[in-house]
Amino acid sequence: MLIYLVRRILYAIPIALSVGLVCFLLVHIAPGDPINAIVPADAPQDLVEQIRRDYGLDRPLPIQFGVWLGKVATGDLGNSLATGRPVWADLSVAVVNTLRLALTAALIGFVLGCIFGGLAGSFQGTAIDKIAVSLAVTGVSVPHYWLGMVLVILFSVNLNWLPAMGAGPGGSSDWVWDWEHISHLVLPAVTLSVIPMGIVTRTVRGIVAEILNQDFIQTLRGKGLSRSGIFWHVVKNAAPNAIAVIGLQLGYLMGGSILVETVFSWPGTGFLLNSAIFQRDLPVLQGTILVLAMFFVALNLVVDLVQTALDPRIKRA
Amino acid sequence: MTMTRSTLLAASLAALIAAAPGAALAQGTIRIGMTAADIPLTHGQPDQGFEGNRFTGIPLYNALVEWDLTRGDRATPLRPGLATEWAVDAADKTKWVFRLRQGVKFHDGSDFNADAVVWNVRKVLDREAPHFDPRQVGVTATRMPTLRRAEKIDDYTVALYTSEPDSLLPINLTNLFFASPRHWDAKRAGAASPEAAWNAFAADPSGTGPFRMVRFVPRERAEYVRFDGYWGEKAKAERIVLLPIPEANARTAALLSGQVDWIEAPAPDALPQLRSRNMRIEQNAQPHVWPWQPCFAEGSPLADRRVRQAINLGIDREGLKTLLGGLMVPAVGSVPPGHPWWGNPSFQIKHDPEAAKRLLAEAGYGPQRPLTIKVQISASGSGQMQPLPMNEFVQQNLKEIGVNVEFDVIEWNALFTNWRRGCKDASARGAHAINVSFAAMDPFFAMVRFWDSKMAPPTSNNWGFFSDPKFDEMVAAARNAFEPEARDAALAKLHAAGVDEALFIWIAHDVSPRAMSQRVRGFVQPQSWFVDLTLPYIQ
Numbered sequence: 001m002l003i004y005l006v007r008r009i010l011y012a013i014p015i016a017l018s019v020g021l022v023c024f025l026l027v028h029i030a031p032g033d034p035i036n037a038i039v040p041a042d043a044p045q046d047l048v049e050q051i052r053r054d055y056g057l058d059r060p061l062p063i064q065f066g067v068w069l070g071k072v073a074t075g076d077l078g079n080s081l082a083t084g085r086p087v088w089a090d091l092s093v094a095v096v097n098t099l100r101l102a103l104t105a106a107l108i109g110f111v112l113g114c115i116f117g118g119l120a121g122s123f124q125g126t127a128i129d130k131i132a133v134s135l136a137v138t139g140v141s142v143p144h145y146w147l148g149m150v151l152v153i154l155f156s157v158n159l160n161w162l163p164a165m166g167a168g169p170g171g172s173s174d175w176v177w178d179w180e181h182i183s184h185l186v187l188p189a190v191t192l193s194v195i196p197m198g199i200v201t202r203t204v205r206g207i208v209a210e211i212l213n214q215d216f217i218q219t220l221r222g223k224g225l226s227r228s229g230i231f232w233h234v235v236k237n238a239a240p241n242a243i244a245v246i247g248l249q250l251g252y253l254m255g256g257s258i259l260v261e262t263v264f265s266w267p268g269t270g271f272l273l274n275s276a277i278f279q280r281d282l283p284v285l286q287g288t289i290l291v292l293a294m295f296f297v298a299l300n301l302v303v304d305l306v307q308t309a310l311d312p313r314i315k316r317a
Numbered sequence: 318m319t320m321t322r323s324t325l326l327a328a329s330l331a332a333l334i335a336a337a338p339g340a341a342l343a344q345g346t347i348r349i350g351m352t353a354a355d356i357p358l359t360h361g362q363p364d365q366g367f368e369g370n371r372f373t374g375i376p377l378y379n380a381l382v383e384w385d386l387t388r389g390d391r392a393t394p395l396r397p398g399l400a401t402e403w404a405v406d407a408a409d410k411t412k413w414v415f416r417l418r419q420g421v422k423f424h425d426g427s428d429f430n431a432d433a434v435v436w437n438v439r440k441v442l443d444r445e446a447p448h449f450d451p452r453q454v455g456v457t458a459t460r461m462p463t464l465r466r467a468e469k470i471d472d473y474t475v476a477l478y479t480s481e482p483d484s485l486l487p488i489n490l491t492n493l494f495f496a497s498p499r500h501w502d503a504k505r506a507g508a509a510s511p512e513a514a515w516n517a518f519a520a521d522p523s524g525t526g527p528f529r530m531v532r533f534v535p536r537e538r539a540e541y542v543r544f545d546g547y548w549g550e551k552a553k554a555e556r557i558v559l560l561p562i563p564e565a566n567a568r569t570a571a572l573l574s575g576q577v578d579w580i581e582a583p584a585p586d587a588l589p590q591l592r593s594r595n596m597r598i599e600q601n602a603q604p605h606v607w608p609w610q611p612c613f614a615e616g617s618p619l620a621d622r623r624v625r626q627a628i629n630l631g632i633d634r635e636g637l638k639t640l641l642g643g644l645m646v647p648a649v650g651s652v653p654p655g656h657p658w659w660g661n662p663s664f665q666i667k668h669d670p671e672a673a674k675r676l677l678a679e680a681g682y683g684p685q686r687p688l689t690i691k692v693q694i695s696a697s698g699s700g701q702m703q704p705l706p707m708n709e710f711v712q713q714n715l716k717e718i719g720v721n722v723e724f725d726v727i728e729w730n731a732l733f734t735n736w737r738r739g740c741k742d743a744s745a746r747g748a749h750a751i752n753v754s755f756a757a758m759d760p761f762f763a764m765v766r767f768w769d770s771k772m773a774p775p776t777s778n779n780w781g782f783f784s785d786p787k788f789d790e791m792v793a794a795a796r797n798a799f800e801p802e803a804r805d806a807a808l809a810k811l812h813a814a815g816v817d818e819a820l821f822i823w824i825a826h827d828v829s830p831r832a833m834s835q836r837v838r839g840f841v842q843p844q845s846w847f848v849d850l851t852l853p854y855i856q
Contacts (some may be wrong), residue, residue, distance in 0.1 A: 036734060038452065040366070043458075044777055045737070047455070047458055048775075050454075050739070053449070082355075083364075084358075085535065089535075152566075153565070166573045167537065170538075182657055262567075263564055265562045267537050272536065274354065
């Protein structure tokens with residue numbers, strides 16, 4: 001197990017290098033110029049070149065990448081081209097905000113997905129099944145930025161029940177888990193939860209239906225085990241796969257919430273990436289994507305370990 | 318005096334309201350939803366274009382010369398700021414002498430004086446200065462291209478030197494804000510590098526402006542309180558909260574749900590809803606131009622004045638205004654008629670398709686030989702208004718006079734980069750015009766950088782490589798006219814000549830729309846990119 005763990009951690013190194021390189025190349029392949037993060041377009045060319053030299057953006061690309069890599073190896077993600085602030089200072093705050101949002105959305109999606117999927121799998125072919133499947137299809141089909149706007153119009157603009165944007169009455173820096181702050185979290189988290197809810201519903205439905213058709217369930221029924229007892233066996237057998245799915249979804253939520261965070265002005269990694277992309281703020285882009293990729297790798301590892309713990313039949317070696 | 322029961326009740330209620338937490342806040346806090354995705358830099362030279370100057374420059378800092386933003390019924394004039402008077406040296410036209418305002422304090426309590434001026438000029442122009450900050454150079458040096466150095470004459474007199482005689486310097490200096498040297502020194506003492514010191518300064522800045530910053534959360538909010546030691550008219554609002562909300566629908570929702578009191582640039586299609594919810598829409602002509610900038614290079618059909626004039630006459634600007642819900646002013650020059658730099662052009666830009674067809678025929682274009690031009694545009698971008706529907710509307714107009722327009726739609730950052738490279742560069746991909754909007758507050762940015770042959774790429778934004786010695790002479794004459802009236806007259810002559818030659822396809826001026834709650838009082842929308850935040854308050 002220890003060897004497996006070490007091997008998985010070592011796998012993260014080439015992944016980090018590849019992610020950093022791909023991101024670096026994409027920014028340079030894309031039209032536009034990172035220097036625009038620092039100088040306006042009306043800047044005279046000699047000034048532009050001077051500033052390009054100041055920031056090392058005149059060096060050959062392999063050297064630029066090597067310099068960045070060397071800094072990353074010492075734990076320094078560099079400074080934002082646009083603001084001059086250390087990337088890590090902004091990124092650490094954004095990661096915490098996104099984690100708060102993604103975990104809440106994943107929890108909502110997981111709980112609702114398990115309930116709907118469990119019901120649909122248990123009552124296949126019935127109206128309950130059809131309703132649950134419809135909800136799942138709607139969840140994965142509806143554009144979540146559109147849903148976010150609709151929820152804002154309904155609950156913020158018309159009913160005035162929940163705030164339309166932001167991460168708390170005074171921002172995210174003084175976050176506490178009281179209603180004033182949680183109320184800011186509700187709409188973005190619900191918006192973000194619909195896709196994992198749909199996916200978990202469909203997954204759990206399939207697993208539950210398959211388990212219920214297996215011989216050991218017939219045996220348990222034949223032995224006269226109560227419904228709750230059978231339910232417990234179904235849960236134990238379905239859990240590893242359901243957890244694997246939600247683990248992956250959490251990874252997607254961490255990196256894939258650009259639209260929802262922009263709609264709700266939620267100061268997470270998606271919001272950070274959005275402005276970094278438009279400004280070609282290379283250090284922020286590279287740092288953020290690297291951290292998100294590492295988070296994804298770590299999450300997969302955790303999911304694998306949890307699966308192993310829940311299902312001894314799965315061997316990791 | 319006998320107090321009735323109802324009077325007593327009212328008095329008690331009033332006392333309760335006054336004592337309630339947040340009551341004072343509600344009296345004087347204006348919460349503003351900005352279009353920026355981050356708080357513009359707060360160290361004294363803001364980024365994020367003029368929204369930065371508007372919200373983190375002018376409220377926190379002062380310049381030597383400032384815009385008078387207190388009225389909306391005239392072209393915004395200059396007024397003394399930290400300098401009370403200035404004049405060019407009679408013997409050396411590259412030397413300007415500025416007399417400084419006395420008794421001005423920075424937010425940290427230190428004095429503003431000639432040393433502070435020299436220190437602030439060195440922060441962006443002297444690479445040997447210990448506090449030199451390359452990050453501030455880009456957003457400063459571009460706006461005052463001829464400024465070279467500052468020299469102290471006495472405690473309240475400084476000399477500023479330019480690379481060549483330049484009568485435009487006082488206008489350019491509205492962009493140079495003055496940070497506190499003493500406060501920076503204090504930050505430097507606890508910082509590992511000058512860059513780190515500037516970061517610390519940005520988180521806790523000290524200027525001389527009417528507000529001082531008391532809270533800064535990057536990408537989330539900045540909070541200002543009124544600076545009671547301000548040298549000028551004190552701000553009416555007690556507190557300003559700035560919130561970055563880049564998405565237009567999110568800003569609208571934030572206003573309608575009461576999370577903010579004022580939003581910048583509401584989406585045009587949200588205006589009926591905002592009005593129906595009793596929100597106020599403020600707008601005024603802005604020194605902003607939304608044009609097509611022609612390519613004058615050999616082979617470009619727009620090198621022919623008649624073609625440029627025809628296209629100018631083929632555009633139905635009033636129809637475009639209707640499309641935008643009234644949120645534009647038809648552009649018939651880089652500045653509007655009545656402006657001191659308008660001049661008296663003989664070519665009158667209006668919607669006249671028949672005259673346009675005649676001019677095209679004179680230039681050799683017609684049904685047998687239709688004209689096709691390619692325009693490089695973006696789908697979005699700062700100051701670009703609604704580029705796709707606006708460009709498509711113009712395309713439709715021009716089809717009616719026999720001009721086929723093809724668009725090369727590229728991303729905003731890429732368009733911006735191409736703008737500096739010129740129409741002969743491969744990045745133009747054969748475009749005959751480019752659609753980049755610009756600010757026209759300052760003659761250099763409104764005219765000189767486009768019409769002076771020395772400003773051709775890679776030097777500046779003469780994207781179309783326009784070159785005409787007559788225009789170079791007019792630019793030089795304007796730069797050498799040091800009396801304000803003479804300078805304006807020279808600029809008016811330059812502008813009129815530019816309109817006569819149809820050096821742009823002028824289409825629209827933005828009106829800088831903003832929506833605000835009825836609780837915001839005292840607000841004045843000047844004809845400017847900026848606003849005076851000392852005027853509004855919450856009732």
